[in-house]
Amino acid sequence: MRISQLSAASGVPIPTIKYYLREGLLQPGEQTAATRAEYGEAHLRRLRLIRALLEVGRVPVTAIRQIIAAVEDETMPVHEMLGTAHYALATPVEAAADDDRHREALALVDALIGELGWQVTPEAPTRAELAQVLVRLDRLGRPASVEKLRPYAEHVARFAREREMDSVSGPREAAVESLVVGTVLYGKVLDVLRRIAHESESARRHTSGHPAAPAG
Amino acid sequence: MRISQLSAASGVPIPTIKYYLREGLLQPGEQTAATRAEYGEAHLRRLRLIRALLEVGRVPVTAIRQIIAAVEDETMPVHEMLGTAHYALATPVEAAADDDRHREALALVDALIGELGWQVTPEAPTRAELAQVLVRLDRLGRPASVEKLRPYAEHVARFAREREMDSVSGPREAAVESLVVGTVLYGKVLDVLRRIAHESESARRHTSGHPAAPAG
Structure with a gap:
């Protein structure tokens, strides 16, 4: 597909795709003419990954480059590859005063x-x-x-x-x-569900003469 | 105890205690002389609560005032009182574009x-x-x-x-x-423990010939 189709299919604007190409985050398309390149499923997958890292993980571009290098290095074991992404998601710890x-x-x-x-x-x-x-x-x-x-x-x-x-x-x-x-979004899902469960459990324990809502 | 002792026992500086008194968050001490008031265990408990709400929950002072009113209103059922604090801890949802x-x-x-x-x-x-x-x-x-x-x-x-x-x-x-x-700190404990468990589980699944660490 052409870059315009890649943009439509991924929801990523063309200038952003070009920025990822320049930064080396997105692999180049197959050059079919001097000003035309062809993109495929691999590019769509890569754009999904970049978006997840940027928008969900708030991972900086330099760290994304390392993660992508790990993905592309087929000799790197899966566990180690996942580790590069996993560690990039950790919140940096402020210098400990104590x-x-x-x-x-x-x-x-x-x-x-x-x-x-x-x-x-x-x-x-x-x-x-x-x-x-x-x-x-x-x-x-x-x-x-x-x-x-x-x-x-x-x-x-x-x-x-x-x-x-x-x-x-x-x-x-x-x-x-x-x-x-x-890690990030289901982490949030768990956190909010936990707080909702606390409200429900508190209602169950502290209110009386108040029948539990019927299971739907 | 005097205000200086209350400060030492709670770790809250005297000017901050005076601010909480002015704001009505901390109940006044028992006036024993024109310029002297006596504080007790109830004040220490209240300071612990205010600190948890401010530092851990990042709850704004107006919401803290409501929570304290609920704590002091002995006719309010426990579940409802806990609800005022619980709801104050929720992250406000941004206006939905979609x-x-x-x-x-x-x-x-x-x-x-x-x-x-x-x-x-x-x-x-x-x-x-x-x-x-x-x-x-x-x-x-x-x-x-x-x-x-x-x-x-x-x-x-x-x-x-x-x-x-x-x-x-x-x-x-x-x-x-x-x-x-x-809610807040054990929520974070669970979130970080979950990520640590993921690393360990990934190691267990993806690495071979690598014995598990012995249980201590």
Whole structure:
């Protein structure tokens, strides 16, 4: 298809497509004449991936370039390829003003991961991200512990194993796109559903003489 | 205790305590002399609550005033009191540019809640919040459905019922504080743990000849 058709099919404006081509994010089309190039399904898939990374993951262009290099490098194992995208989605941790507390929290995260037997690299940015939340809990006088965190960890692990990871499959490009959408948007879905469930559970516990809504 | 001791015990600076007194967020101390007031445990509990709402929930002062009025109104049922705090924590939904899509997504949220038999008020702001995420999924060519969302909903509901809601208890003030910290900070804990679990599960599935880390 021509660039105008690629734009129509993907919903990405032509100037934006040209920008992705210049930046090397989108592979060039097949040159069929001096001013004409032909694009195909691979380009559509790539545009979906770029859009997911930019709009959903808010991943900066330099990191997107690294992720795409990983997708294109067929010798890179799938797990490692997914890792480049996964790590790019982590929220950077602000410089810790309270270093001792942050170190203690990191040690707690490491202890939890070790006790659960999870396979997580030492440099995973999610370790520091979790530690930061634990520091905030500690400052509010609600220190966490391995015992307190374990049910939360087991709860998410079970769901990841039984449900979520099955959707990250298919060709390399599609797997990364699924990972980004699943991590960010289904993360939000879970967060909002959790808060809705809390309202419902609170209603069930605290109101009486108020029959539960009938199951539809 | 004197205001200086209240400041030391709570970690809140004296000028901030005076600001909360002027704003009516903190109840006045017992006047023991023309320029001296006595504060107690109730003031410490109130300061914990204000701090949780401001720092953790990022709730604006006007909404905090409403929440505190609900806490102080002993005739208001617990569920309704918790609701004022709960709704103040929702992220406001941006004006929907795409109204038809938003309406469809809202109908899907209502169908899901109805089918699960959850007790959620029609005006719960979390309905619109979830609808907004569903619109984004739809725009990415990944429309959600009741069937697709149901396992996510059942998963969070089970955990809310079995684990989470037990921590929201105690005196009215402490229950609201627990709700805020539990909703926001344990929401983040779950989100980061989920991403860590994904890395571990991906390692388990995609790497071979690589023994799992021993359970500690």
